[in-house]
Amino acid sequence: MIQINKALINILLNHKSIRKFKDKKIDKEILDIIIECGQKAPTSNNLQAYTIIHVQDNMKKEKLAQISGDQKWVVEAPVVLLFCADLYRIKNYSNIESLSLFGSPELYTVAVIDTALAAEKSLIAAQSLGLGGVIVGGIRNDMEKVHNMFNLPNLVAPLFLLCLGYPDDDPGLKPRLPKEVIYKVDNYDTEKDTQLIEEYNKIMEDYYRERSSIKAKSNWSQKCRQALTKQPRQDVGHFLRSIGFLT
Numbered sequence: 027m028i029q030i031n032k033a034l035i036n037i038l039l040n041h042k043s044i045r046k047f048k049d050k051k052i053d054k055e056i057l058d059i060i061i062e063c064g065q066k067a068p069t070s071n072n073l074q075a076y077t078i079i080h081v082q083d084n085m086k087k088e089k090l091a092q093i094s095g096d097q098k099w100v101v102e103a104p105v106v107l108l109f110c111a112d113l114y115r116i117k118n119y120s121n122i123e124s125l126s127l128f129g130s131p132e133l134y135t136v137a138v139i140d141t142a143l144a145a146e147k148s149l150i151a152a153q154s155l156g157l158g159g160v161i162v163g164g165i166r167n168d169m170e171k172v173h174n175m176f177n178l179p180n181l182v183a184p185l186f187l188l189c190l191g192y193p194d195d196d197p198g199l200k201p202r203l204p205k206e207v208i209y210k211v212d213n214y215d216t217e218k219d220t221q222l223i224e225e226y227n228k229i230m231e232d233y234y235r236e237r238s239s240i241k242a243k244s245n246w247s248q249k250c251r252q253a254l255t256k257q258p259r260q261d262v263g264h265f266l267r268s269i270g271f272l273t
């Protein structure tokens with residue numbers, strides 16, 4: 027008999043981004059648990075290459091919302107956490123002189139993965155405590171501005187926000203790609219992908235038709251195209267080089 031932790035599996039399977047929050051504060055004890063769980067995320071070589079900044083200043087929240095393209099949940103969420111990939115601390119406390127090591131794509135990748143895992147673990151912890159939230163990568167519309175707002179040093183890159191609060195909305199589950207498309211055995215076998223993605227596009231067309239106020243026809247492929255052409259964020263690379271994250 028497999029032992030299943032049903033409560034945890036239910037939390038994971040019922041994930042949905044929450045963008046509307048009750049006017050209810052999150053107690054410090056609750057937030058402490060969330061951060062502590064985030065810290066338990068796996069981390070490459072125990073580097074722990076991230077820093078989380080709790081944004082409490084309302085002016086800063088408003089600025090972040092604006093940079094993100096007027097995403098109002100950034101202002102309304104009771105807790106807003108800024109997740110930064112951080113190699114600065116490691117460089118300072120490991121006494122490594124070689125600057126070029128810190129500009130490597132490998133170390134950049136390590137820091138981004140560490141940061142993302144800590145954020146996802148924090149979000150799961152929050153969901154298990156009755157909270158909901160959304161990740162906001164929109165702040166990368168202007169990474170330099172965010173960097174300056176929080177006096178971040180070189181080698182610290184602000185990647186995204188995690189907005190948390192008590193849900194005041196049930197947006198429903200967003201369907202994912204069929205498992206066979208993202209899960210392969212031994213080979214990158216794409217034989218069935220075209221048909222499966224066509225079917226998924228139909229599911230997403232219905233999903234967007236039901237939810238969109240303008241009832242415009244859209245599907246997964248179109249949304250990917252829109253997302254990638256609307257916000258290519260060409261200056262991210264330039265900014266990461268300017269703070270020593272990439273050379």
Ligand SMILES: Cc1cc2nc3c(=O)[nH]c(=O)nc-3n(C[C@H](O)[C@H](O)[C@H](O)COP(=O)(O)O)c2cc1C
Nearest residue numbers: 041042043094097160161162163164165186199200
């Ligand atoms: C790296 C990243 C950046 C994201 N940025 C935003 C964002 O700027 N604004 C937003 O409303 N949602 C953002 N999201 C949430 C996604 O839109 C959401 O997870 C996705 O559409 C799937 O929906 P679900 O989380 O409800 O299942 C982001 C998610 C990730 C992982």
